[in-house]
Amino acid sequence: MRLGLHALGIGSGADRAVIDAVASTADALGFATLWAGEHVVMVDQSASRYPYSDDGVIAVPAEADWLDPMIALGFAAAASSRIGIATGVLLLPEHNPVVVAKQAASLDRLSGGRLTLGVGVGWSRDEFAALAVPFERRAARTAEYAAAMRTLWRDDIASFTGEFVSFDSIRVNPKPVRSRRIPIVLGGNSDAALRRVAAWGDGWYGFNLDGVAAVRECIGKLNELCDGLNRDRSELRLAVALRSPSPEDVDELTALGVDELVLVESPPAHPGQAADWVSGLADRWMTKPH
Template sequence: MGLKLGVMPVLEGRAGADPAAVAGFVRAVEEAGAESVWAVEHVVVPDRYDSAYPYDPSGRMSLLPGTDVPDPLHWLTFAAAHTSRVLLGTAMLILPEHHPVHLAKRLSTLDALSGGRLLAGVGVGWLREEYEALGVPYERRGARADEYLAALRTLWTESPASFAGEYVRFDAVHCEPKPVRPGGVPIVVGGHSPAAVRRAARYGDGFYPLGVDLAGMADLLRRLAEECRAAGRDPAEVEVTARAPSRRGGVEALAELGVTRVVMRAPIADASTVDRYRREVLGQ
């Protein structure tokens, strides 16, 4: 089917920050023929939280207090040093929690040192308690994210760069190194809300809908095409990623909708599932 395969590690216990385990995992993912490896972000996991996790009927996420959740950019830098080909994705950086001037430097440095292998997946998050721990306003986080994306592009493509917005301002600054690709690090917008669709159409190189079934995916991609045309863009410019179905029929249905990458989860201790999925489900 020609779909790209991404792999996200299952985070359990201390494995996510075990150097030998992670090095072995990312090398095995690359050797198995996967296109990309993806890292999640949570700066903190509250012991208790009232926010509802939107991707499970229970309203609770699978990450538990005491589980290692490494910083995704540090984790991917480590992964880059132990691989040579596999792309390095974040799924998702919680964008409003990062100052865009600092983030632009961190992303472009990783992109440069990895030879242009970074994919910056971004979202606005759902965990109010995490925002509160960081001292970042939870309200209007979508508007903040949109402005931050514009600021990132400015810093990556202009030198000197100037920007004046509601949340961030800078004047005639140089942010080096620049990303390898002229337009900057590719941005993959995550989410399933109307705002996420608009964000992907206006700012994204990719769109990664989460928590939707096949019918929901079809509806989101229809709206994405409409928003792209309204923004003067060709919908084909926005690459679509989806969670990996367990059966070949599900993969074929996603491909018919225009999805070009699926991302599966694999245990850090056993990456053999990656090669098996690629052969048995993707038929590659």
């Protein structure tokens, strides 16, 4: 079981010195991945329900610093040499896919092939409105954008015709390091999100799940969906973040086929304390419980 850390880009995790300390220490101690999420805008009173809490309210204050994940992960990659970096998640339908393809390939190249692109369809109508992007049909837009980006990464001279994006005979360089591919992992815990994972994703990032039982239910659905599509579920990378994780959960998650447990934590605000904070997490989670 790999161990990931979702700690960068927000609040105290948006400080340059904290990013350096967390990334370098997590790299040295054997963490698998550093995750960073995204919201381009926040509002004080949202008209949309946050899907990952019981009360429908996101825990991050609207006034908190929230870095662009590509930029935050670029700094994390520069402060490390081995650990993977992942957006968790980038709200793909809010962006121009040609630009995202360029940004992702650039970050993948500069990090030596360490990027996983976690994407989501988004939940905040306010955010889509601020960006002048239609909220409706955002799932279809996301799927098409992902297909277009894969085309741009794969082909030297790329063409694509779709409902939401089209281009003809263009070159977008550099190309990703690993066989001109960047894994696209899909966020979301709903049945619709799991259908997207089975249909066209390279993996799943289940976020803020309420214990191992919720993971088991989601993976059971995912197994059925993959069977219906004649897809080998073992090809998918499964990463999950639990609301109240315990080291005792690791064996059960491993048995379910989870590849990575992601700890969602806030680092200390003082950079001098960040390395010890990461070491404390490693001591708790990387020592087999008796």
